[in-house]
Amino acid sequence: MYRFGKAALNITRQASRQVRYGSTTTPDFHAKYGTAVLVGGAAFCTAVWGYVLTQTGLTWNLSPVGKVQPIPWRQAEEEE
Numbered sequence: 001m002y003r004f005g006k007a008a009l010n011i012t013r014q015a016s017r018q019v020r021y022g023s024t025t026t027p028d029f030h031a032k033y034g035t036a037v038l039v040g041g042a043a044f045c046t047a048v049w050g051y052v053l054t055q056t057g058l059t060w061n062l063s064p065v066g067k068v069q070p071i072p073w074r075q076a077e078e079e080e
Contacts (some may be wrong), residue, residue: 052058
């Protein structure tokens with residue numbers, strides 16, 4: 001158990017050192033790729049929702065106000 005605790009403590013020290021002195025990624029990542037990632041994510045989201053809305057045939061249960069009509073009452077036929 002002692003070895004595990006020592007290893008865990010070493011990992012946390014290493015992580016804090018990376019945060020303090022810069023992580024493994026370059027600080028230019030967001031400046032270089034941030035806009036492309038944002039635009040790509042927006043395009044993907046729009047494409048998926050476009051497909052869902054137009055091709056899947058889902059019924060979206062929109063408001064029935066003015067669309068639902070009562071079924072006419074059927075009179076029982078009298079037999080003679």
